[in-house]
Amino acid sequence: MMRDLEQDRRYANTLARGLKILRAFRPSDNGLGNLEISERTGIPRSTVSRLTFTLCALGYLTHGRHFDKYRLGPAALALGNIASAAFGFVTVAAPIMQELANKVNALVGVAIQDDGTMLIVKTWRPEGSGAIWLDVGYRMPVLTSSSGVAYLGALTQEEREKLEALLPEEGAEICEEVWQHQSAQLRRVGYACVAEDMRYSRAIHAVATPFRPSEIGEPVSIFCGANVDDLSTEQMHVEVGPELVKAVNRLKLLTGHAVSAVASA
Structure with a gap:
């Protein structure tokens, strides 16, 4: 592609x-x-x-x-x-996401799609925590990270086709299938995650949800996660995923984007 x-x-x-x-x-x-x-x-x-x-x-x-x-x-x-100034929503998000990080005792961050990978551009750590596994500048694959599939699931068909041009051939071939699955999951529960056997790192449990800031014209992913020893699969779905969705919904209201980031079916 x-x-x-x-x-x-x-x-x-x-x-x-x-x-x-x-x-x-x-x-x-x-x-x-x-x-x-x-x-x-x-x-x-x-x-x-x-x-x-x-x-x-x-x-x-x-x-x-x-x-x-x-x-x-x-x-x-x-x-x-100059580019950072376009991310005005991050300033509004900061207290909400710091509160979320403290509440679920996990890392919260924003990832954007850059050249066919997901690039972390902002993180919030739980207060009093030591070093955590991800930081600004870290890159993750699109199809096997929670941030990536949340971003993908929010795309329109036209946006997805542009993304496919950036992915390796084997990734482009399964992109539509992953897109359909994750779009449905986002509409059903509000967040996305990757099945354990497909995850790029077995050491990390994470969930993510998309947000469409008007400043940049495409979705970003807001994620929450931790090492598997600190965050179980059950906690991820019962507690962290729903709390992440609530936090992003608060952000949508404060920024005037109180609509779904997921494209219509």
């Missing part, structure tokens, strides 16, 4: 590769060299070298002291801050 997009005459391949390099950086990185960037992106090292030079010249990347590592530069930071 992605190959079809790349063959479209309107598709700017060089721009796409430059953006793919920027996406390769993670919060835990202490800089990346051209070889590491090439390995993460699949872009040939010679091409990476030209693109990193250009991105440095424009301020989107910066060199380390010894010119052996790249880090995101001030232009990328400025762009990120």
Whole structure:
């Protein structure tokens, strides 16, 4: 599917590769060299070298002291801050989601779809908790994470077809089936989760529900979860899922989006 997009005459391949390099950086990185960037992106090292030079010249990347590592530069930071301003609903959500995190003693967060994966952009930890398994910048697969299937289940058919173009071929083939199942589950109980045998990580129990902020024009996923030792399957469905739905419904009322995020059947 992605190959079809790349063959479209309107598709700017060089721009796409430059953006793919920027996406390769993670919060835990202490800089990346051209070889590491090439390995993460699949872009040939010679091409990476030209693109990193250009991105440095424009301020989107910066060199380390010894010119052996790249880090995101001030232009990328400025762009990120501008983008963050579009997520005005997060400010409204903050007290609601912190209260939820404390109540169910689990991590709450917001994930967006980015280049065919779910990217965590905000988290709330229970007060007094130590390190928890996920943080901002972590990426999850669409079809095997609760955040991913909640996002998918809320899409219109047109939106789903755009997503399919970003997924690997094997994922695109089952996307419609997962979409139909998760849309039905969202209408039935208000939240989505992935069956244990399909989950990308057996160490995590999580549920998620979609929210459609007017600022960005597509759904985001609001998730709640914890390690399996701290959150049982029963708790996930009896307590955490319903509490998450209540919290997101409060957010909808406060933001004026008191309608279902799930597209009509």
